[in-house]
Amino acid sequence: MKWEDIDWADKTVEIRRTLQRVDGVLRAVTPKTKKSRRTVPLIELCIDALRSHKRQQAKERLLAGEKWVETGYVFTTEIGTPIEPDNLRRTWYPLRDAAGLGKMRFHDLRHSCVTLLLRLKVPPHIVQAIVGHADVQVTMAVYAHASLEDQRKALDQLAEHLAG
Structure with a gap:
């Protein structure tokens, strides 16, 4: 850029x-x-x-x-x-560690952004446009990560629906 x-x-x-x-x-x-x-x-x-x-x-x-x-x-x-990409990684690691982000790669920030946008209920086609994917399926299949918390919420909603 x-x-x-x-x-x-x-x-x-x-x-x-x-x-x-x-x-x-x-x-x-x-x-x-x-x-x-x-x-x-x-x-x-x-x-x-x-x-x-x-x-x-x-x-x-x-x-x-x-x-x-x-x-x-x-x-x-x-x-x-x-x-240089290797220098970016060397700079990223101490920042990542100081922030307590575990073994997150620099590129994983992109995955996190997509996941957070989807968690905020941003429509997938909008997320796709933001990140520039040619196909919304890439956005959903590769970059969208469902956390255990997301899965639990979904199943809680299902339980509420089934309980009437």
């Missing part, structure tokens, strides 16, 4: 590219499906965090001086270059 992809007035981000390793180099490529290329609304919490991050990145740019490489990316190294 680049800063130019954020529409601050409309509070949206346009998903236009993804970073992939091609011939050993991180390159921006077009997302794999048409539905992956999308505009996603941003909640105020994200807008605030992005504004704060932009200020922090400006400080990093000043500190880096001539070493800074202007890529336009929102999330970069201390010198402006794209973050």
Whole structure:
């Protein structure tokens, strides 16, 4: 995601590219499906965090001086270059552990978002649009996780219905 992809007035981000390793180099490529290329609304919490991050990145740019490489990316190294996936993981692990999230992978945050949206009774086709799945079945089969609590609630509802 680049800063130019954020529409601050409309509070949206346009998903236009993804970073992939091609011939050993991180390159921006077009997302794999048409539905992956999308505009996603941003909640105020994200807008605030992005504004704060932009200020922090400006400080990093000043500190880096001539070493800074202007890529336009929102999330970069201390010198402006794209973050290597292995470095992202090394940064993620201490944050994850401090938050008590167990062995959660960084990508599992996406699964958690889908699961929480579905738990909040957001219609599956809306969740599908947010995460950019080509098919709602992917959203439901791969990303929707039913917790023991969800299962218990469903069976309690069934019990209430059967009891009359």
